[in-house]
Amino acid sequence: MTRLTHDRYCDEIARQVDLLRSQVTSGTDLSATVPTCPDWSLEQLLRHTGGALRWVEALVRTRAEKDIPEEEIPLVGGPAAEGDPAALDAWLAETGELVVAALRAAGPDTGVWSWARSQDSGFWARRMCHEITVHRADAALTTGLPYEVAPEVAADAIDEWLEIVQWLEQKTPIRPDVPGSIHLHATDTPAELDAEWLIELTGEGVRWRRGHEKATVALRGPLVPVLLAFYRRLPPDAPGLEVLGERGLLDLWLERATFE
DSSP states (O other): OOOOOOOHHHHHHHHHHHHHEEEEHOOOOOTTEETEEEEEEHHHHHHHHHHHHHHHHHHHTTTTTSOGGGGGSTTOOOOOOSSHHHHHHHHHHHHHHHHHHHHHHHHHOOOOOOSSOBHHHHHHHHHHHHHHHHHHHHHHHHHHOOOOHHHHHHHHHHHHHHHHHHHHHTTOOOSSSSHHHHEEESSSSSSGOEEEEEEHHHHHHEEEEESSOOOEEEEEHHHHHHHHHHTSSSSSTTTEEEEEOOOHHHHHHHHHHHHO
8 A cells, every 4th residue: 555656646637737738728607506515516616626735835935833724825715707617727827836836845854734633735736636537527527528536546546535534533433333344456457456445443442554454345446536435526326337236334434434
């Protein structure tokens, strides 16, 4: 379960920003509702994602020791003009350049405030890589444009999500009535990627590891749909996915494993 390198996270953020910009320039109505985030329009989704990157850029660049309020970050909300694809595209392009430059300059080990256990710039490189990767799926599901993710990035996104949930679970426990386990099984990846996970839910908390093991319920399918289902972007029974065993435990996880 070796993480990607800091440079790879930075490269991937730059790549994902470029791909996200293609959602702006595709001609799709920016007022279209995002099906996976129905309270947002496509433009609001893009502004949220870019704003998160601007916030992280400010944290990393200033070596922040505490949170920085959004109102102190220039252009965090996006360009003044609404409904202007060119202005939104230019803002996203500049945003990507700024955050990648700040992360590269800091390297992975610089002390930076975060809301999680890890308090360094490496945390933010990884977090923003997967933040934008998943929100690009939201945009793609809105525009109908193709969506692909490199297998090693998708697998690391699942690892990171499990690490975050394991940490958050200390504050908001995920407690099934009966202890059980969830198996995630990507069916389209090479054996060396080891794209299978076993998640154990007990009265003592969440434990997880990579590997092929029998579980209370299994979610099987290609890696990217498994990733999106695990992030609640696709239903577990979407085409190409298969749920085997006690579906209720998987539904409980999807209901309670959240930032909110």
